[in-house]
Amino acid sequence: MTTRDVVRKxxxxxxxxxxARFDTLHHAVxxxxQAMVAAFVRMAGESRPWGIAWGKVGTDPKIVSVPDGRVRDDVAVLCADFAEDLLAHMRVHNWTYDPVGQTAALDELRQLWLPNxxxxxxxxxxxxxxxxxxxxxxxxDILQAVGRLAGWMFRDCSRTGHQHVVVASQALAHAYAFPAQDARTAHLGYQLAWLTASGDRVERMxxxxxxxxLTVSPTMDPSLERDELSGLLEKWQAGRREGAPPAEVEAAIAGTLSTELDRRWRLTEQAYLLLADGSLPVNPGVDALVAQAHNEFWFQHQRIELRQSDPSQGPAFIAHPETDFHGSSAASRYLTHASYDExxxxxxxxxxxxxxxxxxxEGRALRATVxxxxxxxxxxxxxPVWTIRVDTDSPHRLRENGRLVPYGSRGHEATVTSVTIDEDGIELDLEWTTRKTMxxxxxxxxKPVDPAWIGESVQFVIADxxxxxxxxxxxxxxxxxxPGAWLTHGKAPAPVQITDDDGATDLLVDDVTQITGATS
Structure with missing residues (x-):
């Protein structure tokens, strides 16, 4: 937390x-x-969902659950139902008549909103x-497809500027400064109550x-699971062992889970509506982030799905959910994510x-007079060459050969050719290198060469x-x-055997063979 964050609180x-923390929203709405909201509940200690609620904003959600989240086959049917709608919503190849192409327009973005x-x-x-x-x-097939899509969406959320998945609690925390501890403002219901309740500070608090x-996590309140659901589960399992699971017990379980899922879904929809109401406009620079998101979706998922069904398009590299296993893939994705962050x-x-x-x-920008x-x-x-005097009231990271962009004029760029420090402050010589005549x-x-700039105050941002x-x-x-091929393109002495969640084993060959198609 920075000093400015403390001041905001x-x-x-x-x-x-x-x-509001900023003047604009930093993600697309x-x-x-084009916005699907989804929420999950699961049994304590289980990884598979017990129930899922999903649907477009402005409509009632579809809520489906299974009597016991430990019954793998029942959960698979539940997830296949969810998968059909999610794959179509995201316009994934092979699962819709209208898949997203490589040159998707900005307004073709589809989003999945999640509670936290x-x-x-x-x-x-x-x-x-x-x-x-x-x-x-x-x-x-559809389960494997949704597994691959879910994996890409989860990994993409670690990329700065991602746009396809919006975590509602994180979006609100980024957009607003709350008068409370960060640990408490991670709770979506807590955030929305602060934002929507009427009255003074005491009443809002x-x-x-x-x-x-009221918990928003996929794992429900332990008392609810213990006091209301555990007895019903025992009755349902007893009936199942006898070959006749009681329908009334199944309905009671579904009713409890439906209430929990509906509340989580409604909170997420409420977060969407609050951020979409226009009180905070979307930053115009988000268009560039959406273009990057489309590019990532095509090259990291959509193209792979196309190759899955048509091997003539090239080898399909499917990232393993545990880790990269391939040095070249890991190195490339690390640098790609670093570039988006920068x-x-x-x-x-x-x-x-x-x-x-x-x-x-933070010293990433400066004020100066020409x-x-x-x-x-x-x-x-x-x-064009400028000489500027830097305002030294703020910290700076000035150095020769550093590149500066004038604030409000992205695309123009100047290089610092000299830095002179004297008793009156700091003086810079700048040589304009891009859009020199614009x-x-x-x-x-x-234009940068216009002498009318003399005496003007200009702000600069350090270029990335x-x-x-x-x-x-x-x-x-x-x-x-x-150089470094031993690290990123090394051949394994023997194929690596991986055991998946179902107990089956696969052999992963080295990255040179699997990714590039090379044999040496």
């Missing part, structure tokens, strides 16, 4: 209600027809249970404390003054190296014979 406490991070972890459980299952009978008593704020900061203030406080403008070009070439979208909106990092991630695949 204190201001929220003073106002008696949550306050799609239309209700524990429901997100359920996607990993589905991935682990079904992506390589040998069971399921007639449902085996009381409403939030009441909401906090470039994320650069897309958003130019449209959000509060993000700029954060950057100034003292001289020159053109070092010859003939028809233009090389008007800036900030300040007086003149996301493009360079992304190119490095691509070069991993061509490094089979280069």
């Amino acid at each position: 204190l201001r929220a406490w003073q106002s008696g209600a949550p306050l 799609v239309s209700p027809s 991070g524990q429901h997100l972890a359920m996607l990993h459980q589905l991935n682990y249970t079904y992506s390589q299952t040998k069971f399921g009978g007639a449902n085996q 009381a409403a939030a404390a009441d909401a906090e008593q 470039g994320h704020d650069g897309h958003l900061v130019h449209h959000d003054a509060e993000l700029l203030r954060d950057a100034l406080a 003292t001289a403008v020159a053109n070092h070009g010859s003939g028809r070439s233009t090389i 008007n800036l979208a900030c300040g007086i909106a003149g 190296a996301a493009d360079l990092t992304r190119r490095r991630s691509q070069r991993v695949w061509a490094a089979k014979d280069g």
